[in-house]
Amino acid sequence: MSNPQVTVLLPVFNAAEYLKDAVDSILNQTFKDFELLVIEDGSTDDSLSILKSYNDPRIKIIEHTQNEGLIKTLNEGLRIATGKYIVRMDADDVSLPDRLAHQVKFMNAHPDVSVVGTYFKDIYGKVKVAKTPVSHEALKSQLFFSCALAHPTVIIRKSDFEKHQFFYDADFPHAEDYELWVRVSRKLKIANLPKVLLKYRFHQQQVSSKHNNTQRNSMHRCHQRQLMEMGMSPSENELETHFAIANLLFRTEKKFVDNAEEWLLKIIDANKKANVFSQSHFKRMIGGYWYNICSTLQEKGLDLRDQFMQSAITKSGAVSKTLQLKFRMKYQLGFIKTVQKGR
Numbered sequence: 001m002s003n004p005q006v007t008v009l010l011p012v013f014n015a016a017e018y019l020k021d022a023v024d025s026i027l028n029q030t031f032k033d034f035e036l037l038v039i040e041d042g043s044t045d046d047s048l049s050i051l052k053s054y055n056d057p058r059i060k061i062i063e064h065t066q067n068e069g070l071i072k073t074l075n076e077g078l079r080i081a082t083g084k085y086i087v088r089m090d091a092d093d094v095s096l097p098d099r100l101a102h103q104v105k106f107m108n109a110h111p112d113v114s115v116v117g118t119y120f121k122d123i124y125g126k127v128k129v130a131k132t133p134v135s136h137e138a139l140k141s142q143l144f145f146s147c148a149l150a151h152p153t154v155i156i157r158k159s160d161f162e163k164h165q166f167f168y169d170a171d172f173p174h175a176e177d178y179e180l181w182v183r184v185s186r187k188l189k190i191a192n193l194p195k196v197l198l199k200y201r202f203h204q205q206q207v208s209s210k211h212n213n214t215q216r217n218s219m220h221r222c223h224q225r226q227l228m229e230m231g232m233s234p235s236e237n238e239l240e241t242h243f244a245i246a247n248l249l250f251r252t253e254k255k256f257v258d259n260a261e262e263w264l265l266k267i268i269d270a271n272k273k274a275n276v277f278s279q280s281h282f283k284r285m286i287g288g289y290w291y292n293i294c295s296t297l298q299e300k301g302l303d304l305r306d307q308f309m310q311s312a313i314t315k316s317g318a319v320s321k322t323l324q325l326k327f328r329m330k331y332q333l334g335f336i337k338t339v340q341k342g343r
Helices: 018-029 045-051 070-080 099-109 136-142 158-163 176-187 212-228 236-246 256-273 280-301 305-308 321-343
Strands: 006-012 034-041 059-064 083-090 113-122 155-157 189-200
Touching: 006 018, 006 070, 018 034, 034 045, 034 070, 034 280, 045 059, 045 158, 070 176, 083 099, 083 158, 099 113, 099 189, 113 176, 136 176, 136 189, 136 280, 136 321, 176 189, 176 212, 176 236, 189 212, 189 305, 212 236, 256 280, 280 305, 280 321, 305 321
Parallel strands: 006 034, 006 083, 034 059, 113 189
Antiparallel strands: 083 155, 113 155
């Protein structure tokens, strides 16, 4: 019997509340040539009994007698998956019926691409769809600050990961996916499909909620490694500014804006010398953050019109004409509201 084209890798630990929805969403895919590799990581709830209630030959269950943790479980899955492609799935999310069909079609048509994510939406419909970069160079640049590949949406070309021996790094707990995508982007092409193909479930028991500090620390160390890659040795103040920008924690202070502007210009110059990222994509990414900082803090009461428009970041073309126009319109709207308030 030939191997399936796709292995859907589903780690499970105490996921009984949402597990059936996740499994059903895979079994009901329009694309049929797959195995569902479930690694049951020593759950103490009803997860295993739910899995064993299915009578479907596509489901392959690996049982751990004790909890070994997500990173070890994921690496085990990468090793034993038999499919040409490995699709990630989490036990609390829901894949749309044509997810596999779209992703396999893209991978077959683009043999030079090794990892492809997708857009996703909140399962409860409360959060706006985040439109992350699509092309390799834009994604690679975006990874400098944030994880622009949503982990439970990706499909991986297994042969490329085997060739380069790519696995999740246990030294980056709760940001193991972010660290992996950064490494992968240096060797292989990555992309995003601009389609919503997964419903993501936000809840208090997920990693980003339960282990926020650990996750942030791991991401910060990944940020520092990327700065070193560009030949930079930031001061403590510069690192503080960098982390604030990455985490969207903008302080409503003119000094913070000044520090951010100086730091972003320094980063652009460092990349120009090191050539780690495509300069055009990198500058445009930096310009997006500069717009976000000024626009956000303008709405909170700082008058940043002149600084934003006269900044070397804006004048260099890093900020698109569309964002410049958007900023001016938001400024005018805020000015009108202020005048009306004063009447």
